[in-house]
Amino acid sequence: MSTITALIDRIKKYNPNCNEEKIKRAYKFAQLAHFGQKRKSGEDYISHPLETALNLTTLHVDEDTIIAALLHDVPEDTTINLSVIKKQFGEEVGFLVKGITKLSKVHYRNNMAERQIESLKKLLIHSAKDIRVILIKLADRLHNMHTIDYIDKPEKVLRIAKETMEIYVPIANLLNVWELKNELEDLCFKTLQPQQYNSIVAKLNENQKNSNFYLQKTIKKINEATKKQHIKIVDLQGRQKNTYSIYKKLQRKNYSFRGISDLIGVRVICETVPDCYKMLGIIHNLFTPKPYKIKDYIALPKANGYQSLHTAVFGLHGLPTEFQIRTLSMHLEAEYGIAAHYFYSYGHDKDLSIAHKSKKQWATKILELKKQFSDPHSKIIEQLKFDIFQDRIFVFTPNGDVIDLPKNATCIDLAYAIHSAIGDHAEKAEINDFEVNINTTLKSGDTVKIITNKENHPSSTWLDYTQTSLAKRKIKEAINQESKEKQILMGKERFQKELYLSKGLNLASISSSTFKKFLNSSPYSSLEDLYIAIGEGKLNPNEVIDQINKSKIHEYNVKFKIIIDNSVGVCIDCLKIFKELDINITKILGTESLLQKSEAEIKIYAKIQDIKQIRQIMESIANVPMVRRIERMTPYRSVLLILGFILIFSLLAIHPFVIKYVITYVTPNHPFFYIILPYTSLVIIYIFTLVNERLFSITLAEKNKMGQIWLASLIMSVLGLIVAIAEIIIFKLQIFTILFLLGIVLLYSRLYFIYSKEKDRIKKL
Structure with a gap:
């Protein structure tokens, strides 16, 4: 177990002038408050706040943060209230402790899940005012994950690990607190997927001896080269990739363990930005660079502000090796994120402005969500995952402004991120000078111009194409009006x-x-x-x-027809969509159009497991460049329509024989039948149109088939009219001319109505 002396020693390494007496007093205060309490591990409870404070020293936090970490469980788990802490240690410490303290267990005793969510809301709102609140919570969660094996309830272990992975790891990622993030991630991985974790650790241990040997030789070679070029290196160190990130890369790209280019990693810290680029040249002179593996995050930083040069090379003996090259300020930003701006003295006025910007971005996102916290229907965890915890992208406006958005955000999200008035009247967009639909998904680095129209207004369908809660809320507000x-x-x-x-x-x-x-x-x-x-x-x-439908689709065959430009690579781009959505393709047919050589047709037969997958496929492929349209093939409905035509044709064919039979054997005794006989052909056709309307509406889904089906329906109605007139002439049937003409008008009016309605529906689809 660690001691208060070890904590003081750690603090003095980066803050020699710390108030040692005040920190010790806070420790004694917490020790007395928790006297008699034990952790699940059997240790005195004070070990937990002490380890939390020790975790924070890696971020070089200030005294008040350390003291708040030591006291963070006192109001919740002891009889001492917050006012005593404020009186003893000041308002600032009191505010930090209040932000971390969970809501009363007594008040939420009947709904502990609600207590967790409300406590998370409180934590985030406090962190928007002072980021140190969330840093303490991350350090607290890190120690809880280190001791998670002592919890005797398996379901609680899994719940805590899952909550950590889904909420606290993404927060650490957003704040760029990489050391805490990586450690939390690996501990969650170990708990949630122990077999995969142990497998990767075993492979890392197998390779460790060789990796260390080649790493030291690589560092030595770099040092020798930089001395010859007279470039001053601040630091040169090996870099260990964390276990979970290795697992993700193996899963995402189907790499072999050896194929991962950054298992052996070297980090080079230079004095200046020009030196970083010179160092990149030296490395490429020493080792052969891997194609497409050079990334310049200095010129074009990531959405979270990360800056560095990355390159992967064929290192010693051909081993894949990754280099990260950056300045000291970039390194502190990369390793300690937002904490670097609060607790490290390394920069100039520019760095100070970045600190304010980082704090503002975090606060803005939290306070935007706060507007929805009062909504009882609000799915707060889902909103947090999308708006704050999800991977981020950055896009540029035509003026060069950078807009930070969640991954898979669309032009609609961007429009509302710029201004609600732009979002409310957005009509279309231009991405990298190409005009696109307003619902197009954005990629990092896109330059996007939103084109507005005062006559355009939000539609409820926009909700299907938005990721951010801001856009969803603004759309709902506009719709409600x-x-x-x-x-x-x-x-x-x-x-x-x-x-x-x-x-x-x-x-x-x-x-x-x-x-x-x-x-x-x-x-x-x-x-x-x-x-x-x-x-x-x-x-x-x-x-x-x-x-x-009573139940969701589990798995069945669905057929898609895709009309594309007859160009190289378009088919592959379409197939990639199925791979990304993890959908199994059972059959593919491709043909060139006989009429238009510039057009080709692909038929894809796929196994669908989820009702939403059909929508995802059609929307994703519709946005692929050079795809003209995608249709879902529904042949069995076409068969029903054809059978309907055959049935009516058969009835019309035998109808004259029925007329002759009725005239000969029925009408002498029942003259009424003689009066209605001339109209029966029209009645048959009219009934056909009513019944066929349902088949027509569910079959007439593809625009290119619409003319064919309509022509067949029209021919059938004309045939019925010819049969009726022929019967009148041949059998000398008496008719009421006005009534007969009215029947013809009614029939063709109905057909035209069906055609117009379905034509409008096709346009909307």
Whole structure:
């Protein structure tokens, strides 16, 4: 067990003038407060706050942060309240301790999950005012993870490890506190995936002796070369890649263990930026660089502010070796992140401005989420994962401003990040001078111009293409201001779109009784209320579709047809989408268009496991360059339509024989039948149009087939009319001319109505 003396010694290494007496007094205060309390490991409870404080010394934190770490569990686990701590150690320490203290267990005794979420909200809001709050919490969680094996409940162990991996590791990553982040990540990996962890550790241990040997020889060779070039090196050190990052790289890129280029890593700390580039040249003269492995994060920093030169080379004996080259200030920023700006003295006014900027960015993100904390329907953990914890990208405005966004953000997210007025009237965008849809996904480094139109307004479908809570909130606010009729229309359109993407169906394919059954088991009293909820973004249409279908899709065959430009690489780009979504392809057919040599057609047969995958495929492939359109092939519905045509054709073919039979054997005794006979052909065709409307609406999903199906329907109706007129002439049937003409007008009006409705639907899709 560590001691207070060890803590003081660590602090004095970076802060010789620290108030030793005050720190010892805080330690004694915590020791007395926790007297008699034990950890699960059997150690005195004071060992935990002491280890938390020791973890913080790696960040060179100030005295108040150390003292707050020593006292952080006192208000929660003892009878001493926060006011006593403020009186003894000052308001600043009191604020830090308050931010870390969880909410009362008594108040939340019936809902501990809610207590955890509310405590997390409190922690983050306090951290927006003072970043030291979150740093203490990270150090606290690190020691808890080190002692997690002493917890006797397996489900609690897994919950803590998962929570750490999903929440605290991403926070450490966002703040660039790499040492804490890597250690937390490896401890979670060890707990959650012990077999994979042990396998990688065993391989690392096997290679350690050789790696150290080649590492020392590489460092020696670099030192000799820099002396000849008269470049002053601040530091030259080997770099160990953490276990979990090795595992992720193996999973992501299907590398062999030897193929990972940064298992052997060297970090070079130079005095100036020009020296960094000179060092890059020296390394490339000594070793052969690997193609496409040079990354200049000095000229173009990462979204989190990280700066360094990266290069991977074929090192000694051809072993893959990675070099990171940076200045001291860049190194401190990279290793200690936001903590470097608060506790390290290394820079100039520029560094101070970066500190304020880093603090502002963190605070802005948290306070933006705070606006939604009061919403009882808010899925706070999901919002945190998207807005703060997710991997980040950065994009440029035409003016050169850098906008930080979560990975997979779209142009809509960017528009609202710039200004809500731009988001509300966004119509389309230009990415790297190419015009794209407003829902296009952005990549790091894109230069994006948002094009607005005063007549354009947010649609509920935009919610499907946004990642940030800011964009979602602004869209919902704009939609809520729309009229009730418009909200119903927006919700209906969004539901129709999701229904087609997931099932290939039209709204007409769902009966009113099916909707009624769903409404009876839902909080919505009418179909209009349901559409309003979907339009406002309060209800996900896929939830309705899943309920209507009673169960989600598990696995079945789905066929896609993709029309592309006949160019090299387009097919491969489409297939990559299936690989990225982890979807199994069972069959691929590709043909060149006979009419247009510049066009080709790909048919892909895939196994779909999730209802959302269909939507993801169609949206992702539609955004691939040189893809003209993608369609979901639904042949069985086309078969039903063809069978319908055959049935009607057969009825019309035998109809004259039926007429002759009725005239000969039935009408002498029942003259009424003689009156209605001339109209029966028209009635058959009209009934066909009503029945066929459902088939027509769910089959007429592809624009290029629309003309063919419509022409067939028109021919069938004309054939029916010819049969009716022929029967009147041949059998000398008496008719009411006006009534007969009215029937013809009614028939063709109905056909035109179906055609117009489906044509409008196709445009929306």
